Amino acid sequence: MSAVIEEHHHDDHHHGPAKGIMRWVLTTNHKDIGTLYLWFSFAMFLLGGTFALVIRAELFQPGLQIVHPEFFNQMTTMHGLVMVFGAVMPAFVGLANWLIPMQIGAPDMALPRMNNYSFWILPFAFGMLALTLFSEAGAPNFGWTFYAPLSTEYAPPSVTYFIFAVHLMGISSIMGSINVIVTILNMRTPGMTLMQMPLFVWTWLITAYLLIAVMPVLAGVVTMMLMDIHFGTAFFSAGGGGDPVLFQHVFWFFGHPEVYIMILPAFGVVSAIIPTFARKKLFGYASMVYASASIAFLSFIVWAHHMFTVGMPLSGELYFMYATMLIAVPTGVKVFNWVATMWQGAMTFETPMLFAIAFVILFTIGGFSGLMLAIAPADFQYHDTYFVVAHFHYVLVPGSVFSIMAAVYYWIPKWTGNMYDETLGKTHFWLSFVGINITFFPQHFIGLAGMPRRIPDYALQFADYNMISSIGAFIFGFSQLLFLFIVIKTIRGGKPATAQVWDGAHGLEWTVPSPAPYHTFTTPEGVNLKEAHG
Amino acid sequence: MQEQNNGKLVLKLGAAAIGMFGFGFALVPLYEVFCDLTGLNGKTGGQYTEAESQQKNADRVVTIQFLANNNAGMPWEFRPVVRTMKVHPGEMNSTSFYVKNPAKTAITAQAVPSVTPFMAANYLHKTECFCFDQQRLDSGASMDMPLRFIIDSEIPEDVDTLTLSYTLFDITEQMQGQAATE
Numbered sequence: 001m002s003a004v005i006e007e008h009h010h011d012d013h014h015h016g017p018a019k020g021i022m023r024w025v026l027t028t029n030h031k032d033i034g035t036l037y038l039w040f041s042f043a044m045f046l047l048g049g050t051f052a053l054v055i056r057a058e059l060f061q062p063g064l065q066i067v068h069p070e071f072f073n074q075m076t077t078m079h080g081l082v083m084v085f086g087a088v089m090p091a092f093v094g095l096a097n098w099l100i101p102m103q104i105g106a107p108d109m110a111l112p113r114m115n116n117y118s119f120w121i122l123p124f125a126f127g128m129l130a131l132t133l134f135s136e137a138g139a140p141n142f143g144w145t146f147y148a149p150l151s152t153e154y155a156p157p158s159v160t161y162f163i164f165a166v167h168l169m170g171i172s173s174i175m176g177s178i179n180v181i182v183t184i185l186n187m188r189t190p191g192m193t194l195m196q197m198p199l200f201v202w203t204w205l206i207t208a209y210l211l212i213a214v215m216p217v218l219a220g221v222v223t224m225m226l227m228d229i230h231f232g233t234a235f236f237s238a239g240g241g242g243d244p245v246l247f248q249h250v251f252w253f254f255g256h257p258e259v260y261i262m263i264l265p266a267f268g269v270v271s272a273i274i275p276t277f278a279r280k281k282l283f284g285y286a287s288m289v290y291a292s293a294s295i296a297f298l299s300f301i302v303w304a305h306h307m308f309t310v311g312m313p314l315s316g317e318l319y320f321m322y323a324t325m326l327i328a329v330p331t332g333v334k335v336f337n338w339v340a341t342m343w344q345g346a347m348t349f350e351t352p353m354l355f356a357i358a359f360v361i362l363f364t365i366g367g368f369s370g371l372m373l374a375i376a377p378a379d380f381q382y383h384d385t386y387f388v389v390a391h392f393h394y395v396l397v398p399g400s401v402f403s404i405m406a407a408v409y410y411w412i413p414k415w416t417g418n419m420y421d422e423t424l425g426k427t428h429f430w431l432s433f434v435g436i437n438i439t440f441f442p443q444h445f446i447g448l449a450g451m452p453r454r455i456p457d458y459a460l461q462f463a464d465y466n467m468i469s470s471i472g473a474f475i476f477g478f479s480q481l482l483f484l485f486i487v488i489k490t491i492r493g494g495k496p497a498t499a500q501v502w503d504g505a506h507g508l509e510w511t512v513p514s515p516a517p518y519h520t521f522t523t524p525e526g527v528n529l530k531e532a533h534g
Numbered sequence: 535m536q537e538q539n540n541g542k543l544v545l546k547l548g549a550a551a552i553g554m555f556g557f558g559f560a561l562v563p564l565y566e567v568f569c570d571l572t573g574l575n576g577k578t579g580g581q582y583t584e585a586e587s588q589q590k591n592a593d594r595v596v597t598i599q600f601l602a603n604n605n606a607g608m609p610w611e612f613r614p615v616v617r618t619m620k621v622h623p624g625e626m627n628s629t630s631f632y633v634k635n636p637a638k639t640a641i642t643a644q645a646v647p648s649v650t651p652f653m654a655a656n657y658l659h660k661t662e663c664f665c666f667d668q669q670r671l672d673s674g675a676s677m678d679m680p681l682r683f684i685i686d687s688e689i690p691e692d693v694d695t696l697t698l699s700y701t702l703f704d705i706t707e708q709m710q711g712q713a714a715t716e
Contacts, residue, residue: 110540178547182540216551220558232708235562238646239605239703246565250558313572313652 080144
């Protein structure tokens with residue numbers, strides 16, 4: 001089969017990769033762009049992780065030891081922004097680029113040139129954001145949620161760079177999403193219906209719609225900030241007739257769907273990995289699709305649960321409380337489906353499966369603490385404490401980030417043609433798993449005991465748990481260097497991978513040789529639809 | 535054929551993105567209308583002109599408390615002349631707030647009102663309020679700022695206490711900015 005594909009490549013404009021650096025600058029190949037996104041995301045993961053370790057080092061003991069409080073605020077802000085917009089989102093776009101065309105039997109993304117622009121905007125956006133750290137008044141310091149008036153009247157001058165960086169990230173995400181939707185709707189191999197698509201493709205289709213709906217609202221809210229700061233408007237300034245609470249409404253109208261943007265593709269990844277290593281078909285495929293769509297819909301009507309304490313009428317608190325709890329229903333459907341897929345399966349525990357199972361368990365813990373936060377009367381105690389920090393890190397780190405690592409281990413044999421080192425992979429998993437739980441589990445307790453988030457110093461009774469938490473953070477942080485080592489080692493060599501790689505793997509990407517040729521599925525002939533969905 | 539389909543879909547999705555950018559801005563007036571209708575953020579309405587339509591209800595007494603706050607950086611002395619009043623719904627009342635500018639320069643201020651409970655905001659009518667315009671005080675000057683209001687005779691039975699709070703903002707710079715552009 002590979003011979004047949006190779007033959008097709010010799011006609012005029014199809015060719016292998018160009019040589020040198022310009023290959024990466026000018027590339028329109030979905031695999032190259034996927035690789036660029038993944039490496040960029042990993043670089044941002046290390047940068048954001050470094051910021052996190054500055055935070056944890058300062059919090060190792062009570063009192064101020066290492067950094068000034070002003071710089072501490074910049075660290076919490078930059079950590080959040082870099083991790084959300086620089087690490088998690090681009091990683092999923094990278095996976096989408098690599099996998100969506102191969103999973104639906106398309107030769108490439110629908111809009112390859114735009115794909116190149118979407119990626120190359122990002123280094124400039126984050127370069128601009130990161131450079132503010134060296135400016136005189138420092139980087140943005142108002143938290144990643146940049147609530148007005150902290151981010152308007154009281155913001156450092158670097159806020160303008162922050163605003164333009166967010167504009168650029170938004171443009172990049174919107175272009176990427178348009179590309180994903182057009183590819184999925186128009187470029188599926190003939191005969192593949194929507195309900196035959198792998199779940200990763202489904203979840204990304206839904207994610208892309210969410211992005212198109214909310215990234216422009218984010219662009220709108222930062223534009224309003226820009227106008228308040230520089231053009232004398234008063235959208236968010238109470239003295240000028242505006243309303244700071246309005247900022248929170250508009251921000252969370254973006255912000256809540258945003259958290260599902262960061263988790264839906266993770267659901268897709270886990271739904272691909274668990275059936276492979278349980279050697280069973282995914283339990284409840286159709287219910288997975290409907291659950292993803294319901295989660296996406298519900299994400300638009302629950303935003304004010306982030307704002308229970310701003311002073312809402314009782315009816316508002318009740319509505320947002322019940323609507324939020326409703327999300328647990330489709331999410332529960334998914335968790336039960338994953339468990340049912342594993343039930344009585346012939347399971348093996350290779351590294352991707354370990355990450356996937358850890359995802360199911362730890363994401364569920366994060367989901368439960370989310371339910372606790374959804375209880376409006378209780379939220380008045382939890383609001384802005386470390387309990388919230390523990391909650392969203394449980395869904396984002398062992399949630400989204402573990403799913404990305406699982407995806408890398410699962411598909412890297414297909415990308416590089418080499419198997420990764422299983423012993424090192426498992427070592428990386430256990431270090432990460434232990435590190436992450438040591439870091440974030442104690443934060444539940446100090447949060448319930450009343451430690452506020454985003455503070456550089458704390459009361460003495462929180463000292464022990466903070467020290468434990470910091471130790472865990474350093475274990476987790478440094479074990480990611482092992483991940484980097486494993487990935488580089490796999491690229492440079494290793495046991496050659498077969499086309500199918502995993503004996504339980506199903507899907508079109510496993511019908512092409514490993515490493516996947518530079519061009520795949522250039523014609524619809526020879527696409528084995530029976531293999532289409534696992 | 536494929537190319538054309540792609541083009542159409544891209545246009546539709548691009549238009550959706552631009553539409554959502556507009557929707558972000560549309561949330562601003564939507565929020566204001568929503569708050570006006572429900573009194574949600576405790577904002578009171580503008581000048582009330584239907585004082586004649588109110589019937590005094592001598593059987594009910596409602597307590598109204600006054601609060602005066604300065605926004606960060608606002609140096610004025612600012613306090614209500616009376617802290618609480620017991621009033622009958624439907625009856626016209628007047629009181630005032632005292633301000634003094636101890637700073638070395640003239641300052642322009644804007645007071646922003648807020649009522650709790652929020653659901654009562656639409657039942658507090660002001661026929662005259664210093665918050666309707668800006669105040670300017672020269673260095674060392676002081677004054678009593680008048681407030682005339684009616685509690686609506688239709689105010690729900692369960693509301694027996696209202697709190698009317700004013701926050702004073704220093705808007706000298708904004709006013710200068712406007713003067714410069716005009």
